[in-house]
Amino acid sequence: SQLAEENPWALSVHEGESVTVNCSYKTSITALQWYRQKSGEGPAQLILIRSNEREKRNGRLRATLDTSSQSSSLSITATRCEDTAVYFCATFASSGSWQLIFGSGTQLTVMP
Amino acid sequence: EAAVTQSPRNKVAVTGGKVTLSCNQTNNHNNMYWYRQDTGHGLRLIHYSYGAGSTEKGDIPDGYKASRPSQENFSLILELATPSQTSVYFCASGPSVSQNTLYFGAGTRLSVL
Numbered sequence: 192s193q194l195a196e197e198n199p200w201a202l203s204v205h206e207g208e209s210v211t212v213n214c215s216y217k218t219s220i221t222a223l224q225w226y227r228q229k230s231g232e233g234p235a236q237l238i239l240i241r242s243n244e245r246e247k248r249n250g251r252l253r254a255t256l257d258t259s260s261q262s263s264s265l266s267i268t269a270t271r272c273e274d275t276a277v278y279f280c281a282t283f284a285s286s287g288s289w290q291l292i293f294g295s296g297t298q299l300t301v302m303p
Numbered sequence: 304e305a306a307v308t309q310s311p312r313n314k315v316a317v318t319g320g321k322v323t324l325s326c327n328q329t330n331n332h333n334n335m336y337w338y339r340q341d342t343g344h345g346l347r348l349i350h351y352s353y354g355a356g357s358t359e360k361g362d363i364p365d366g367y368k369a370s371r372p373s374q375e376n377f378s379l380i381l382e383l384a385t386p387s388q389t390s391v392y393f394c395a396s397g398p399s400v401s402q403n404t405l406y407f408g409a410g411t412r413l414s415v416l
Contacts, residue, residue: 224404233307233393234346279345289334289353289397290361291400293407295345 195294196219203300204270212297214263214280225265226253226279228296234279238265271301272302305332309394315413322381324411327393331405333399336361337369339390340410346393352377353399366371384415394405 195216204210216223222241228233238254240247240263247254253266267274277296284290307328316322328335330376333354339362348361350369358369366388368380377396379389391412395405 228407230308231409233395233409234405235407239404256336289399289403290348291336291397292340292348292362295343 192273193294194292195223195282196279197297198282199253199297201298201300203302205302206272207268209266209268210270210301211248211264211266212278212299214265214294216261216263216280216282218282218284220258220282222283223254223263224281224291225252225258225263226234226281226293227276228279229276234293235279239249240278267299272301272303274301275299307394307396307406307408308411309392309411311411312409314414315380315390316331316384316413318385318415321383322388322415324379324381324394324413324415325377325407326377326408327375328377328394329375330396330406331395333356333374334397335371335405336395336397336405337367337377337379338395339363340393341390344407348391349379359399363415381415389415391415400415 223235224239228234240254240256256263279293279294279296308335336351337349352371394408397403397405
């Protein structure tokens with residue numbers, strides 16, 4: 192069940208540039224999470240943004256949430272080569288569910 | 304920092320054989336999860352657990368069993384492995400609070416020949 196979907200499928204930028212990954216979701220949510228997965232590692236959470244929040248920041252990362260359009264974005268400023276990873280948005284299947292459902296991910300490549 | 308350890312990290316199995324993937328967490332989290340990851344599909348939930356003795360089906364449970372003998376351990380069992388189960392498997396744990404963060408292991412790469 193694809194409750195959330197990121198776009199674009201892949202992005203390439205040069206170091207220092209800013210980049211934005213978008214996410215659309217299908218269900219009513221109480222929170223949306225962004226994860227990053229580097230090659231050879233498991234996913235790690237970057238930001239959890241709740242439905243009553245419009246924006247949340249974590250260092251160079253900024254997530255937005257628009258519940259009316261059921262969309263979210265993750266922006267990274269001043270990108271670094273080590274930001275190269277797959278970025279996922281994820282939502283719980285329903286408000287009372289423990290099933291965290293991931294999108295297919297966006298592959299971000301940051302070039303020197 | 305939450306710690307989730309998977310073993311083995313790599314496994315080659317034969318078609319029809321039994322495979323057990325193990326996961327241990329030291330975070331005292333109630334919830335544990337097994338996902339598989341394939342190119343183009345992201346992470347898909349196979350089974351999850353609310354605590355010792357419980358297992359629940361996720362989105363793609365067919366061909367898999369799970370076992371949660373203790374708070375710390377959660378296993379994924381392939382009784383009759385098939386080549387279509389070749390994938391990377393991730394275990395995760397999380398607290399049983401609303402909208403919790405999941406903490407993932409490093410993954411197990413399984414090849415079924």
